[in-house]
Amino acid sequence: MTDCPCGSGGAHDECCGPIIAGAPAPTAEALMRSRYSAFVTGELDHVEHTHASYMRDDYNRSQAQSVAAEAKWMGLEIRQTTGGGPDDETGTVEFVARFKRGQELTVHHELSNFCREDGNWMYVDGEMSPRPATVHVDKVGRNEPCPCGSGKKYKKCCAA
Ligand SMILES: [Zn+2]
Numbered sequence: 001m002t003d004c005p006c007g008s009g010g011a012h013d014e015c016c017g018p019i020i021a022g023a024p025a026p027t028a029e030a031l032m033r034s035r036y037s038a039f040v041t042g043e044l045d046h047v048e049h050t051h052a053s054y055m056r057d058d059y060n061r062s063q064a065q066s067v068a069a070e071a072k073w074m075g076l077e078i079r080q081t082t083g084g085g086p087d088d089e090t091g092t093v094e095f096v097a098r099f100k101r102g103q104e105l106t107v108h109h110e111l112s113n114f115c116r117e118d119g120n121w122m123y124v125d126g127e128m129s130p131r132p133a134t135v136h137v138d139k140v141g142r143n144e145p146c147p148c149g150s151g152k153k154y155k156k157c158c159a160a
Pocket residue numbers: 004005006007008012015016017033034037
């Protein structure tokens with residue numbers, strides 16, 4: 001059993017794996033986690049299929065593919081959720097996803113909107129807050145605070 005890439009602490013087979021394989025996500029947060037994990041594992045069909053149908057024109061498959069292929073994923077942190085539960089029709093998830101491309105570290109901080117479509121949670125759109133921050137990490141000392149804002153030393157965080 002492997003740890004789920006979404007960082008839940010659960011096994012991938014019991015966390016995001018089944019949702020990526022097509023099981024309905026119980027909550028908007030679970031869907032968000034599974035979309036992150038699908039980026040990590042390169043299962044972009046899941047990312048595409050969980051985009052609300054009326055927003056799917058917005059989804060840029062080739063862009064998603066190049067991000068997934070080049071990025072080294074450093075972790076997902078769920079900051080806050082509203083709604084998105086079993087009795088809700090809409091919900092939001094605020095998250096931070098960190099990834100590296102070469103010496104560039106991107107801290108993607110987004111407030112995402114989710115809605116139900118035929119009973120299933122779907123990603124609608126998101127607002128960056130702030131704008132995605134890309135930091136060149138080649139000049140960051142290993143003992144300096146990590147530029148991702150985690151509060152840890154760089155060597156203990158995104159240098160891995
Ligand atoms: Zn997971």
